[in-house]
Amino acid sequence: MRVGILTGGGDCPGLNAVIRAVTLALLHADAATEVWGIQRxxxxxxxxxxxxxxxxxxxDLLDEGGTVLGTHNRADPFAWQGHDASGQAxxxxxxxxxxxxxxxxGDGSxxxxxxxSRLGVPMVGVPKTIDNDIEHNERSFGFDSAVAVVAEALTRLKTTAQSHQRVMVLETMGRNAGWIALEGGLAGGADAILIPEQPFDLDRLTARLxxxxxEQGHALVCVAEGATLSDGTQFWQTGSGVARLGGIGQALTDALAQRLPGTxxxxxxxxxxxxxxxxTAFDRVLSTRFGVAAAQALRDGAFGHTIALQGDRCVRxxxxxxSGRQRRVPLDDPLSDCARVLGALD
Structure with a gap:
């Protein structure tokens, strides 16, 4: 068997660990197998x-970030530079x-x-997104690493907030799904967590802060880039000619500065x-499990499937x-309930 591996969409920690696991598992099972990496x-x-x-x-790729194969987050062969290049692929x-x-x-790739797969290509998928938003998958590799960065950032911001009696606003990734802001905000002790799934009212947020x-002389706000005001307002940036969600952190900082005089x-x-x-160690293990499960799916001929984590088991x-779906934060999710009980989420 000759197998090709590619990494699509944005980079994230754990990609190299998956490449490693797929390759080693296939070669261990059959030394005659060839594995080829597809660049970008x-x-x-x-x-x-x-x-x-x-x-x-x-x-030696287990603990390396990024992807040795490179990636490209806009290379859709079915819509490449104005035409269908799928035949070329x-x-x-x-x-x-x-x-x-x-x-x-991720969902795009x-x-x-x-x-x-529908055109007959034998295909196995591995879910990759730090946003943790792939349907039917409870945990994506890279997500734990991103949450760790958010939690550490909030911990560091807390010390300067305490020292100067400030309100600190931290903007995280999360266009349509607020998993990073929610879990990172809980881990970092944020006083307010703002996610796309739960529109927030600026007056209520101001009163809370x-x-x-x-009460404590300072406050921490963790806001996902796709968070939405109660009137439906979102914030966009248009750098490089492409509109992207983002900028809410600075907009919120400016608005709160006006509403919190003296702070x-x-x-x-x-x-x-x-x-x-x-x-993180968690993501290294999860990436390895996904890669081994993908290799086994290939050997079993289970094409047209993606690996997913459900109940701590890798399933197909x-x-x-x-395809074309996203796993967003349910408002009755246990993490949402936890943040709500603590007063960090409406």
Whole structure:
């Protein structure tokens, strides 16, 4: 068997650990298997950019951040630069004799993978997103690493907030799903957590922060980039000609500074710090489990499925069940209830 592996979408801690696990598991099961890495996601199929992966080349990747294969978060062969280049990608697979493909990616990459699967490409998916928002999957690798960064940032911001009696606003990733802000906010002791799934009222937020400042002299706000005001307002940035959710941290900092006279309000944007660096021990183990499960699915011929974590077990879910869908924070989720009981979430 000759297997291709690609990493699509944004980078995150744990990608290299999955590449390592898939490769080592396949080679351990059958030394005659060949594993090829496709560079920069689906772009590599269109550009014919492949590289061999061996046990020696992947063995030390477990704790390395990023992806040695590179990635491209806008390389959709079905809509590439105004035309359908999927045939070009299929030709690449045929030319190199790739018998099966492992797609490691988020909802966008898995949706593309599902389309290729429907065209007859033997395909197994591995869910990747620090946002933790892939349907039918309880935990994505990279998420724990991102939450750890948020929690540490809030812990550090708390000391300066206490010293200067400030309100500190921290903006995290989370366009449509607020898992990072919710879990990171709980781990970092945020006084207010703002997520896309729960629109917030600025007057109520101001009153809550006033109470916290009077009680303890400072306050911490953890806000997801896609958080929404109760009137439906969201904040967008248009750098590089592409509109992206973001900027709510600074907008909220400015608004609170006006509403909290006599209290200094400062904002911090974590941005890509949440994506970078080595994966946590949890993510290294989860990535390894996903990679081994993907290799076994390939050997079993369970194509057209993605691996998912359910009840601490790696299971196989049809790609069609996750394609084009997102797992958002339910308002009755135990974490939401916990934050609400603590007064951090409306």
């Amino acid at each position: 996601g689906f772009w590599g199929l269109m550009a014919d950019r492949l590289q061999p992966l061996t046990a020696a080349s992947v063995r 299929l030709d690449c697979l045929t030319r190199h004799g790739i018998d099966a493909l492992v797609v490691i990616g 898995l949706t593309i993978g599902d389309r290729f 006033q109470a916290r400042v009077q 200094e309000v400062r904002g911090t944007l974590l941005g890509h710090l949440q994506r970078g660096g080595a994966p 879910v049809p790609l069609s069940a996750v």
